[in-house]
Every structure is written in C-alpha cells, then in structure tokens.
Amino acid sequence: MNFDLDDEQRDLAAAARDFLTDAASPADSRAALDDGAPVRPGRTALVESGFATITVPEAAGGGGGSVLDLAVVAEQAGRVLAGPSLVTFARAAVLLAGDHERLAALADGSLVVAVVDGSGPVIDAAGADRFLVLRGDDIVLAGGRATVRDAIDPTRGLGDVTLADADAEVVAADARLRWEHAERVGRVVLAAEGLGAASRALEIGVEYAQQRLAFGRAIGSYQAVKHALVDVYVQVEQLRSLVWWAAWAADQAPDELPLAAAAVKAASATTLEQAAETLVQVHGGIGFTWEHDAHLFWRRAKVDRFLLGDDVDAYDEVARLAVAQVSA
Amino acid sequence: MNFDLDDEQRDLAAAARDFLTDAASPADSRAALDDGAPVRPGRTALVESGFATITVPEAAGGGGGSVLDLAVVAEQAGRVLAGPSLVTFARAAVLLAGDHERLAALADGSLVVAVVDGSGPVIDAAGADRFLVLRGDDIVLAGGRATVRDAIDPTRGLGDVTLADADAEVVAADARLRWEHAERVGRVVLAAEGLGAASRALEIGVEYAQQRLAFGRAIGSYQAVKHALVDVYVQVEQLRSLVWWAAWAADQAPDELPLAAAAVKAASATTLEQAAETLVQVHGGIGFTWEHDAHLFWRRAKVDRFLLGDDVDAYDEVARLAVAQVSA
C-alpha cells in the first residue's frame, strides 16, 4: 500500500508553488474585479512554465506527465486563485490525444483554446479564439467569438461563445467516450484546484484565529471558532484523499474514474464552499471587506460549484453509479 | 396584535400539566419498552380527564374548546411522552362533527377509535376496536382487528389494521374535504406534542449542562455545548410560533390551514429530532444508557417524523403551496 505522493511529485509541488506564488495571488483576483486587470499568471506564462501542459506528451513539447502530476500542480494553482484554469489544458490534452501537431500548438501556446460544453459558461473563454466542442459524436475544433461576462469570480474567464461553424475541423470522429473521459479528467483537475483553494482558506483562517484576540485570548481558543476550523480541516483532508484517488484512477483505473470524478467534483464544491464561508465568518468584520482576501476565495467557491456540472448533479451521479454498481 | 395565549389558555396549560405529570412520564415509556406495560395515562384516564375531548362540543359531553386549546394541552402531553396521542381524538372529533351520538360515545369513552390512513402505521391502533377511514369520498366507521407491532417509540400504539368491511357504516358521505381538514388538524396537534417533547428535551439538556462539570467548570460554559443548546432553543421557539399560528388557522382561518399544517408538521419533525439528538450528545456517556430518559425523547422523534406524512413530503407540500400562492 503506497497511497501517497512520491518524492518526485513532492518536488513538482514545491516547484509549482514557487512559480505560482510568484506569478499570481488573490490580490490579482481583486485587481481583476476592480478594473478588469488580466488574470494571473495568464495563459502565456502558464504555458511557458510548462506546468499547464504537463499531461501533453514530451514528443509534442509537453511534460509527459500523469493526471496525478497535473493535480499536484493544480492544487498549488488553487492556493493562489491562479487563472486560467488547468482544467482547460487538461481537457484539451485529452481531446487532442494523438494529434501531434495540435498538441504541439497547445504546448507552445500558439493554440489558444477553450472547451465548450452544451450550455452554461465556458471556462477560460477569455482570450480563446479556438474552441473544442462535441458535435454529434465528433470532437470538433472551431473558431468563434467569446463574450466574456462579469463573473462572481473573475479568474475563471467565464463567457458565452458563439461558434463559427464554417471554420470547424473534426479532430476526432466518433469519439464521445474520449469527450466524456476528458470531462472527467477536467473534474479531477477542477477538484484539485478546489483542494488548494480550500486548504489555503483554512490556513488563513487558522493564522487569524491564532493571532486575533477577544476578551483577552486568541479567538481560536473558543470552541465555536476552533470547531468550525476543525470541521473544515477534516473536509479538506477527505477531499485530498478523493483527489488523489480520482487522479490515480484517471491514470491507472479507467473503470473507477466515472465514480471518482463525480465524487471528487461534488466533494470539492461542498468543501471549498464551507472553507470559504468559514474563512469569512472567522474573520468577523474584516472578513467581509473588499480589501481582505476572504471574499476572493468565497467568490471562487460560489462559481466553481457550478462548473463542469453542479454539485447537486454530481451527488446524483454518484448515487446512480453506486446503485448501478450493486445492481450489476 | 395579540398573538399570544390568553389567561384562560395559560390556566388550561397549567391544569393539563398537573394532570399529565402525575399521570405519565418518560419512565412509563421505558416500562412499555421493557415489558410491554400499557402506555400512560392511557385512553380511559385521558378521556375521563376531559382533556382528550376538548374539541368535542359541550352538548356531546366534550369541552367545547378550540384546536388552539387542544394544542395547549397537547404540548403538555408531549413533555411527558403521554399516550395515546391527542391527535387521534382531534381527528375523530372533526370526522364525527355533527354526529351527536358518536361524539358523545367518543367523549364518554365507549367509542374506542383509531384513524386509518391509506397505508403506514396506524396511530393508537393499540386497544382500538373501531376505525375511521376514508372510502372513496365517504368517511366510514368500521370494525377491524389491530395488530400492534414493536415500535421504536412504544407510546404511539402503532399497528397495522385489518378492517372488517361487513361492519362499516358511513359517517359522512361526500366528505373528502372534511377528511383532509381532520388530517390537518391532526398535524397541528402532532406538532404541538412535538413542541412539548422538544422543549422538555431542551430543559433536561440545559439542566445537565448547568450541573455537569468537566475540567473544572460546567459543560454548559463550553461553546460547543452552549451553542448546540441555543440552536435547539431557537428552533423550539420558532416551532412554538408555528404551532400557535397553525392552531389559530385551524380555528379561525381555514384558508391558511393547508400551508400552516404542512409547515408545522415539517418544523416539528426537524426540531424534535435535533432536540433529541442534542439531548443525547450533551449528556455524553450517560445520554445513551437505557436508564436515562434521553433515548425516550429520541425514540419519539424518530417515530413522529414519519407520522401523518413524513417531513420530506411536508416540506415538499409547503413549497408547492408557496409556489401555487404566488402563481395564482
């Protein structure tokens, strides 16, 4: 039994953390809200760092790594509310599998792509000019126009996309299963970003509870505050276990991925939301000011829960799969 | 604005409390579990006390009182986990309205009746030999055989009933609306019993938290315990408001009764369950022993939530009515 990151993955996490804490911070999220400043690190820097395309084969200029490797990086990205999302790169890498040229374009940054689902906001629509979409059972790459809209969390680059059909090329025919696999991998990476955001929110809350005094002692000594933070801690560690499992399943056990991806999507939504609400509440008055970072995590939580299907649908899917499993 | 009990109702509550604390106690519920001892005060004593048939007209030997009067008594009955339920009498009084002879038999104890719903356990099936039931749109009184089954809470006299159709007499023809009204009045009285049980559970928990020491101080000084009890207190007071409203609506505002009855049924289930779980938890080890009363309230909660429709259906009904109201 070795259900743990290995040394290489720990090194990867440390390197990603170094890069990302330099390149992005919640303050950038605030700046994006204030005056529409671009999200950070931004597509170019992310691609250049190599972290975004870890799952692209080395031959195409990527990192040749696993989904678990990417999840390890995504956790670090979540901690600083980085954008664009690694979800976009993860899905594109799966959808373009085997297409050396386009993968190389993804890895060198010349293909600026977003993935368009049936309806709902498109993640990282901002700046994208090519769009991956499922048409019938074919995976298609099309041009189009993205209309970015004010989102509760600006770092997700959410927008509506109007596709230019004239421009569409089939990337993979009869590939519905691949599309679904890509979506599941996307859920795993989204959850890993959620894990990072939730665990950072917990850290900030714990630090404040250790320092802030009320009635002559640190507020973290009061059970109301202490237990609220502990409940978040427990959830965060539970989520970490699910993220590792789901990423491992994406790499090693495709049969387990549907259940794992639905479970981790749901758990991530619930955990990040509770972590962010607790972060605001623990900080009292300061926690709901614009200048404090708490609401930036809260915004991420309020948005992420609806991405790649919402939490309610994900729980429903878990139950359907669980029932199907025992009925089989 | 005078949304409060009046002096007469306070006197009635005090009298009911005197009678009921003498005539029943959670210990009786334990005895019923231990060796099938009959529930207390039992049908005869309840009828003789006059409290059970408050809503039967004076001319028929009843109290000539309102549903609100009965709710005031039912709260006291709930505090001591009395049986049989006043719900049975309340429903019977509505169903037999205008039938002087049978109402008189209800009031003098010669008619020993239970009300049979479509499916599910029959409340106070124990000891009953006549059964009120809806057949088509007619309200029917029939003989039958009750099979009492071991219930989680023994005081509810739950059982299955096989009706003897040969024996059936129509009490009121074309009276579906009356049947529904009776069911709603039953929900109000059930909720009033739930209110009494929940507020008594809260009292017991508060008393223990004031006295029990841990680490040199009363456990009620710790926020985890204090806040749990406060949350129950808030819910109990919210429930009290709903019980008063729903009982008032049963007497004075039939248009409001469907919403009020569904709301109070749901709130009562939720509140009593939380009160009982908190009661067990606050008591630590002693709270889950057979000899402590906590589990007797817990049993009542686990059963009552399923009676006269379960909490989930009641919340659904509230939502449907709320939506219908704004759509009208």
Place this chain on the structure above:
Amino acid sequence: MDFDDTPDEAAWRSRVRSFLEEHRDELGRRSDQRGFDDQAARRHQAVLYDGGLVGVTWPTDAGGQGGTPMQQAIVDQELARADVAGLINLIGIGMCGPTVIYHGSEDQKSRYLRRLLRAEDVWCQLFSEPASGSDLAALRTKAVRTEDGSWRISGQKVWTTLAHLADYGILLTRTDPDVAKHRGLTMFVVDMKAPGVTVRPLRQMSGGADFNEVFFDDVVVPDSERLGEVGDGWRVALTTLMSERLSLGGGGTEIGASATSVAEHVAAHLDGLPEGRRALVRQQLGRSYVGALANRYTGYRLLSKLSKGELPGPEASAGKLAGTQVARDLADLAVRVLGDDAAYAATADGSRSWQDLQAVLPGMAIAGGTNEVLRNIIGERVLGLPAEPRADKGITFKESLASARA
C-alpha cells in the same frame, strides 16, 4: 389570540396611514433605484417628524411623541407598506439620541435632540475598532485631558455607518489605561466636521460601501461634550446598545429577500427543470420557507409583547440568528435556479439582485453581533448557562495589551 389591532392601535394606524397618503409625494420611495440623495433624505425625515411619526417613543420634552413601542412598530409597518424610504437618521434616533437623553446635560439635550429628529443633524455611532469587535471594551482610541480641561482624542474607529454624512457622533474612548478595561472608558459627543477627523469609506465584499473607517488625529473635544462621568463610558455605552435592541421594533420583518419574492422567482424557473431536480428545488424552498414563516410568527409574538407594553428581552436575538440563516438559504436557492447565469455577477438580462444579495448576507451574519456572540447572549441570559471564564478579569487594560504582545 388574534392578529388584529386593538381599537387604540387601529386608530393610530389609520392616522399614520392617512398622513402618509396625504404626504406621499413629499417622501422618498424605498423601491427607488436611483442614487441616494442625502439632502432629500433629510427633507423626507423632516416631513415625517412634522407629522409626528419620528421619535414616536421618545419623551415629549426630548421632542418625541411619548408614544409606545407598538405605535413605533405600526409606523414601521405603514412606512414599509407605503414604500416610504428608510429614515436617514435611524442610528441617531435608535442609539445616539437615547444616549443623550439618558446621559446628556440639559444644554446638550436642547442643542441636539430636536435637530436630530428632524435630520437637521445626522448622527453616527463610533464604538467598534479594528482590534475590538465582539470585545468592544478592548478599544484603544485614547482621550487625554489637556490643561484647559478639554480632551484630545486619537485613534481609529471602524464599521461606522453614515460617518461620511454625519454631523455628530457618539464616541467611546479610553481615558484611563491603568484600570480594568471596562472601567477606563468615557463617552463623548464629537463634531464630525472638527479638525483632525478623517472619514474613509470601507468597501465590503459585495462591492458596496455601507460603512466607514474614521480616524481621529488629535481631535479636540470640549469637556462640555462629555456624556456621563469620566470612567463611566461602559455604562453609557450599554444604554446605547440596549436602545438599539429596543429600536428594532418591527417584529416579523424579513432579513434580506422576502420568502414570497423568492417563491415567485423559483416559480418562474421551476418549469424548465426535470422532475427530479424540481423535487430538490422544492425541498430547499420548503425548508427555508418554513423558516421564514416561523420568523414571521415569532416576530408577531414580539409585537404582541410590545402591544401589551412589555419590552423584548435578549431572546429577541434569536430572530437575527434564525433570520440570517433563512435569508442565506433563500438567496442560495434563488441563485441556484438561475442555472447557466448562476456563476455570473448578473443574469443575461442584466439583473444582479440575487447575486448581490448572496454577497451581502455573509456580512449580515457578522454585523450587529456575530452569530457566536448572539449564541453566547442567548445561552447565558435566556437559558441560564454559565459564562466562560474570562481571561481578562482582574487585570488593567495596559497589562492586557502587554500580555497580548507577549
């Protein structure tokens, strides 16, 4: 039991209602979406005052009507019913004015009270500080007596509603750091236009700026503006806080969005959903709707107490606890049913009310007493549970600062 007015209440209500109908055009509208005009708001309050509808419970010699809390509650209901905008000087009327009435000199009363009721002066309340939120008595703003007997005040206040518009404020300061923290406080009336007072708006997570930071930089306050004795500020502040609770009045009013408006909104979105999802939406609506109903009728119980002349006790805090929770559940549902628009700050047709509400509510669970503090109050003062041992007992304020730094 009934929900009807007593004859006296009915007479008062009818008087209030006809006044509002008659003067409708001279008053602001609550539903008016245009920007806030504070000069107009002052005029509106003056109209209401002249009609006898402001300061209803204040004594007549303070410029009030000598009326009952129930009369005030009826005014609140009728103002809401007639869609009249809230009074600009609500904090002045509910908190500052009563403090002046109890603790002010005759000179202060005659100078301030009537002008306050007519909104000729707007008031604010300067208590909270960055380092003292729930623990108000830990405040640090310093008032030092000068040779001429006046006071020189330095420090920072925060969460001050209306400070940017206010003419005066009641200001709690520390005048003696060498005694226990509750004992070294003194209250003043401060001129908000005095040299050394700086007001900075404080933006909230919702983007709005309903509060301010206020900086005091060697602000001179004459001793005649002291409220109560030197060192007696804590007791004076308790008057203010008690008045706040009593001024709440309107039982049964809803926090945030009304349950009915959420039900309307949900009804409009329900048809597009599959039945399974509809059942989940109904379950969430049902649960919060029951909560909203319970709050309404609990509020009516409070009003009934007022109607009998009783005053609400600490149990009234339960309304805020339950109300903010219901409001959050309702807002969450309202946002969820927006579907594809739920992640955006506004819907495709430009409405942002539900998303804005979602962002305002976390603050409401904190402002005016965190849920934790409210639970302590109910636990200790209603249920009779023992208080926690106090770590700051028996030491001076200075010592507590030193140990905090250690």
Place this chain on the structure above:
Amino acid sequence: MDFDDTPDEAAWRSRVRSFLEEHRDELGRRSDQRGFDDQAARRHQAVLYDGGLVGVTWPTDAGGQGGTPMQQAIVDQELARADVAGLINLIGIGMCGPTVIYHGSEDQKSRYLRRLLRAEDVWCQLFSEPASGSDLAALRTKAVRTEDGSWRISGQKVWTTLAHLADYGILLTRTDPDVAKHRGLTMFVVDMKAPGVTVRPLRQMSGGADFNEVFFDDVVVPDSERLGEVGDGWRVALTTLMSERLSLGGGGTEIGASATSVAEHVAAHLDGLPEGRRALVRQQLGRSYVGALANRYTGYRLLSKLSKGELPGPEASAGKLAGTQVARDLADLAVRVLGDDAAYAATADGSRSWQDLQAVLPGMAIAGGTNEVLRNIIGERVLGLPAEPRADKGITFKESLASARA
C-alpha cells in the same frame, strides 16, 4: 502511488491467508448470529496466537512477534476477509498489555503477558467514572495504603467493556487528593475475581449491554500489582491511551454499516418511489456515499504511513469524526427508505438491522471520545490553535471538589 502490497507485505499476507484457510474451522465467524460464547472465543484467540497472528507488533520477549504496524493491519484485513470473529482480548492486546510492557515489573510481565495474548486471561480497562468522562483526571476511585503496604480500593468505574468476563483489569485510582488532579493518580493491576469487585451490566439505548459498571468495595490489591510509581498514574494512563490509538490499525474500515450495503438496500427500495422522491433519496445517498469513499481513501493514506513505518498522529481522530457522521447519514437513509416500516423496531419480515444501527450510532459519536473532545484534539494538536484556559489549574483535587459543590 499504488494500492498494492510491497513484496514483504505480499509475502506476509500470503502467509496469514494460508494460515487462516488451514485453520478456518478452528476459528469463529464474524457473521455468526448465534449468541456469544466466551470460552470458544478464548480458544479461537489461542489458535491465532499459536499461528503468530496475535500481538504482531509486541516485542518478542513479551510474547509478541516484533512485527510492524502494517503487518498488524494486514492481519486485520485478512481476518475481516476470512470472516473471522474479532479477538475477545482486543482491549487487553491494544491497551492493557502495552501498559504492562512499559510500566510493569519483570514479575508482572512474565505472569501476565503471554497468557493475555493466548486469552487464557481476558483483560479490561478501568478508567472512566460517572463523574469523569471527557475529563478523565477528575476520577474519584480511592486507593489508600494500608499498614502492610497493600492498597485498599473503593469507588466506581463505568463504561467498562468486557468487565463481566475479565480476569484482570488495569485500574486508575486516586492515591493523593491533596495535589493537583493529574498528580495524585496511581495505576494498578486488579484481579477482577477478588472479593469486593462487583460487575453490573450497563444497558444502552439500543437495548444492548456492551458496557459494565464496576464497583470496588474495599478491594485489597498488593503493592506488587502497582503499575509505575505512586502518583505517576496519569503518565501510565497516557501510555494506555496512546497504545489505543496505535492499535486502531485498520485504516479505511467503515464504522457502522458499509456504504455498499446501504446502496444495495436503497437500490432495492428505489423502484417503488416516484421520481421526485427518488431524486431526494439519491441526493442523500450521494452525499453520504461520497463521505464513505473519502473515509476509505483517507484510511488508505493512514495505512500507507504504517506501510512506511510511520505512526499515525492525532490527525487520525478525523477518521472517527467523519466516520460516525457518515454512518449516521447512511443509517438515516436506510431507515427512511423502509417507508411504512420505518417507525417500527423491525420490518414486517422481521429484519431489525437498520433500526438497530440507528439506535447504536448516537453512542458511537460519544464512546471513545466525544466529537467535542476530538475536535479540541485536532484543533490544538494538528491545527495549532490555542487551548482554552483551564479552570482547574493550580488547585488540588480536593479543592476542585469543594468548589464543585459550592
């Protein structure tokens, strides 16, 4: 990352598995519904001991195998897999034995340890008292030294598993009430058949009697049965409690019913429901199923630590917190889908497993540390949040009793 055994682990597992196959008929079955036979249970443990599968992590000179915690975890897994009934002397092995190993005399070790592992003697642990649950050090059972150097013990213990079958127990007593409460304690080995020991079963709300009350009425214990120094009982008890945590071993095991069995049960009842209700059931199942999966994989992380030779820290308490909550959610769902049978103690066809589970789980959130205590432990020892001020600091036990009575 993988879920496979290392080669060493695989070899050990295969050895364990073949032993169990070979001796299957000499061992009890977990799923056996017949009444508990303690003599048989002792024999079963002896068979396992003789096969080297009991006391895996104990030192060899204490009669153990000198193995690793991971080897123990593998044994636990294989015992479960082979449906072998739990060891009767689990508490002896996990808690009492290690305490004797650390603090016992050579004489005690040689007399007790090997017999304990073979279940020739069954042991129990006598710590909790009616007036000291979470606050263990507040215990009152008194041990007084007599003239001949032996000890005379009076008092009452509670929540003692297996006391009615036990031959020996480790017993924490107060030998000095005039020092601070943690300092006046002393630990003994007590003969459960000695005169003055009375055991009374303690019935739980579920109707079962898994615990006992034990009364000590002038029970004489020779000084040679002392464990550790006089007054050092608290430190000795910490060894016991630490060993308890380490003996938990099996990460990822489920508390109460397994999620899979609940899913099966739900699946069997789902078809009869309308779609709206099915959606609600699925939502509840989905939420608790995700919790169960998370617990399983968090348990695997714990096992992986064991596999590397690391020992679990206080963060392992999170598993109990999350596990009992998931178990309660699952049990609630399982009872709910019984429909018309849900209010009865048994279904119409006589099955009472879900209802019984429902009644057992509230106790599980309390036994072995209340949720509140576990949250304090995690908050303080994992998150580094400060402890609460202690009201019982710096006073003697006697003083604390007096102030409690005041």
